[in-house]
Amino acid sequence: xxxxxxxxxxxxxxxxxxxxxxxxxxxxxxxxxxxxxxxxxxxxxxxxxxxxxxxxxxxxxxxxxxxxxxxxxxxxxxxxxxxxxxxxxxxxxxxxxxxxxxxxxxxxxxxxxxxxxxxxxxxxxxxxxxxxxxxxxxxxxxxxxxxxxxxxxxxxxxxxxxxxxxxxxxxxxxxxxxxxxxxxxxxxxxxxxxxxxxxxxxxxxxxxxxxxxxxxxxxxxxxxxxxxxxxxxxxxxxxxxxxxxxxxxxxxxxxxxxxxxxxxxxxxxxxxxxxxxxxxxxxxxxxxxxxxxxxxxxxxxxxxxxxxxxxxxxxxxxxxxxxxxxxxxxxxxxxxxxxxxxxxxxxxxxxxxxxxxxxxxxxxxxxxxxxxxxxxxxxxxxxxxxxxxxxxxxxxxxxxxxxxxxxxxxxxxxxxxxxxxxxxxxxxxxxxx
Numbered sequence: 001x002x003x004x005x006x007x008x009x010x011x012x013x014x015x016x017x018x019x020x021x022x023x024x025x026x027x028x029x030x031x032x033x034x035x036x037x038x039x040x041x042x043x044x045x046x047x048x049x050x051x052x053x054x055x056x057x058x059x060x061x062x063x064x065x066x067x068x069x070x071x072x073x074x075x076x077x078x079x080x081x082x083x084x085x086x087x088x089x090x091x092x093x094x095x096x097x098x099x100x101x102x103x104x105x106x107x108x109x110x111x112x113x114x115x116x117x118x119x120x121x122x123x124x125x126x127x128x129x130x131x132x133x134x135x136x137x138x139x140x141x142x143x144x145x146x147x148x149x150x151x152x153x154x155x156x157x158x159x160x161x162x163x164x165x166x167x168x169x170x171x172x173x174x175x176x177x178x179x180x181x182x183x184x185x186x187x188x189x190x191x192x193x194x195x196x197x198x199x200x201x202x203x204x205x206x207x208x209x210x211x212x213x214x215x216x217x218x219x220x221x222x223x224x225x226x227x228x229x230x231x232x233x234x235x236x237x238x239x240x241x242x243x244x245x246x247x248x249x250x251x252x253x254x255x256x257x258x259x260x261x262x263x264x265x266x267x268x269x270x271x272x273x274x275x276x277x278x279x280x281x282x283x284x285x286x287x288x289x290x291x292x293x294x295x296x297x298x299x300x301x302x303x304x305x306x307x308x309x310x311x312x313x314x315x316x317x318x319x320x321x322x323x324x325x326x327x328x329x330x331x332x333x334x335x336x337x338x339x340x341x342x343x344x345x346x347x348x349x350x351x352x353x354x355x356x357x358x359x360x361x362x363x364x365x366x367x368x369x370x371x372x373x374x375x376x377x378x379x380x381x382x383x384x385x386x387x388x389x390x391x392x393x394x395x396x397x398x399x400x401x402x403x404x405x406x407x408x409x410x411x412x413x414x415x416x417x418x419x420x421x422x423x424x425x426x427x428x429x430x431x432x433x
Contacts, residue, residue, distance in 0.1 A: 014038060015050055033386075037393075042069035045414040047398060055398040056418045060411045063219075063251050065282030067330045068413035074281050074326040081322040090118065090315040097321035104328050105288065108260050110269040114293040117308065118286065118316040122250035122276035123156025125287035126212065128310055129272045130160040130179075132291060133210030133244040136298045139306045144209035146180045148243065153183075154220030155212060155248050155274075164212050167220055182208075186218070187230035196237060203241040210244040210272075211235075215262035216366050219251040222405035223371035225364045228265040235268040244295065246272040250287075254278040255331050255340055256409065258367035271295055281327035286320035339412045343368045346416065347408070350423045359430040361404075371407035372426075376433065378404045388429060397425045 015038025025036060038050040045068055047055045060066055067074065085095055102116050117128055130147065137144035149155075149164040156162070162171050163178035171178075182202070187195050202208070215231060218224040235245050247270035252262040256278070263270055272295060276287035299308050314320070330336050347370040354372065355363045361373040378384040380403035388406070392399045399406060399422070406429075408422060 015040075029381075044068040044070075045411045045418050053396065055393065055396050056410075056414070056422060058392075058397055058399045058408050058410050058422050060278075060409055061282055062277065063256065063409050064277045064280075065411050066254060066256075066278040067281050067327060067336065068411045069282070071281065071330070071413075073330060074283055074323050077326045078283065078319050078322050081319055085318045087314065087317055087319075091311060095316075095318050095321075097318045097325065098316040101321045101325045101328075104325055105290070108328060108332070109273065109290055110261065110263050112269045112271075112292050113273060113290040115291050115296040117289045117291070117310075118312075119289065119310075120285050120312050120314050120317075120320075121156075121287050122274070123158040123161045124312065125250060125274035125276050125289050126155040126164070126246070126248050127158045127160045128289040128308075129246040129248070129274045130164065130210065130212065131310060132272055132289065132295055132308065133212075133246060134179075135306075135308065136244060136295055137209050139298045139301070144207050146182060146207050146209060148208055148211040148238070149181055149183050150186050150213050150218065151183045152186070152218060152221035152224065153212070153214055153248075154218070155214075156250075165220075184234075186224065186226050187234055188226065189230065192230045192233060196233060199234065199237055203237070203243070206241070208238075208241070208243045210246050211238050212246040212248055214248050215252060215270075216257055216265060217252055217262065217369055220402070222373070222402040223364070223369060223407045225366050225371075232266040232268050235266070235270070239268065239271075244272060245270040246274065248274045250274055250276045254327070255336070255412065256367050256369055258340065258344060260331070262366075278327070280320050280323040281330070283323040284317065284320040285314070286317060286324060336412050340368060342416075343410065343412065343414065343419070346419050354423075354427065354430070357427075357430050359433060368412070369407065369409045371405055374404040374406065374430075374433070376404050388433075391429050391432075392425055395421075395425045395428070397422050399426075 016035050019036045020034060039047050040050050041048045045057050047057050088095060119125055119128055147164055152166045154165045154167050160179060162174055163181050165171060166183055184199060185191055185195055216225060216228060238245055247263050249261050253275050259265060271292050273290045280286045299306055344367060347365050351363050351365060354360060359375050361375040363372045385401050385403060388401050406426060
């Protein structure tokens with residue numbers, strides 16, 4: 001074998017090339033999109049690729065890094081925890097980070113929430129919420145096997161979560177295996193009376209176990225938004241008929257709607273709440289499904305079979321709990337609360353400037369989430385969408401369009417100049433398409 005001479009420098013393959021050899025990426029048709037961008041570090045609202053180019057993370061890496069990337073307030077706490085307890089089985093054991101997090105989270109959650117069940121991602125948080133609702137009735141001898149969900153809802157990729165999701169682009173090959181789900185239209189000012197009338201008639205069959213919904217903002221449906229007062233009327237009717245209400249706050253939770261949870265915008269509270277994403281500030285995977293005392297009590301029994309037999313290896317991982325606890329402290333800090341208000345006001349100013357542009361069909365905002373629909377006909381995943389994505393990336397802005405919808409859900413630590421660059425890049429797009 002020929003040895004390299006001292007003067008020869010080995011050719012270093014890029015992360016993108018090495019990635020192609022073995023890795024299968026989520027939501028990707030690799031024949032159409034074979035190249036992945038190598039990111040080597042991140043700080044605050046910025047991502048850096050292996051060539052040194054920086055990108056403003058305008059979606060907080062799928063709504064997770066709410067307090068910015070590599071926030072030392074969080075990483076220092078997790079590092080200290082790593083020296084003491086890294087992982088332990090959560091069946092038969094408990095530990096300080098989980099107990100402290102439970103105490104802090106219960107104080108932040110709507111007042112009717114009492115119990116927390118830990119898991120490790122958003123899909124499993126909703127999966128557990130679905131199982132809670134179904135078994136709640138089963139344990140009490142009631143034959144309620146049907147779930148209710150909104151049209152175009154999205155709740156994850158596991159089977160129960162897929163069953164209640166209404167976006168067939170994700171579900172196609174699996175629909176024959178789904179649990180029993182019926183859908184209703186998202187309530188608007190125009191259809192709310194019709195929705196309630198149809199629902200009242202349907203509920204007479206007494207077979208509906210639970211209703212799962214994304215409160216105020218349907219994320220995967222291209223940030224479609226609905227009013228709290230209309231949703232509240234639906235929840236009130238369902239509770240009257242003994243249907244458990246399951247709020248999927250995986251995306252909306254932890255400050256994004258201007259309040260700690262989207263459910264805080266309503267007086268009628270859910271029976272079950274599903275959380276993940278920003279729960280651990282984007283540092284480590286973890287999820288929580290909370291519930292009322294009434295839900296928990298339906299499982300509390302001398303009968304072993306009435307327990308909730310669901311578990312994950314890394315349930316309540318001490319490091320993830322520590323990250324979450326630090327994140328909750330930041331969320332409630334004056335600095336982050338002021339920053340959330342600043343971002344909301346900034347989006348409102350941008351909206352006044354952009355909403356009447358001829359290439360804008362409509363705009364909407366809920367808290368720090370801002371979305372606009374382009375006045376274009378295009379596929380959710382198609383060539384034009386990819387061109388728009390590349391426009392943003394070429395200009396150092398990471399936004400991930402959902403078809404013709406461009407949205408912003410940036411970290412709370414994003415600076416005003418960074419926000420203005422995002423806005424300017426969107427305006428450049430509008431003026432060029």
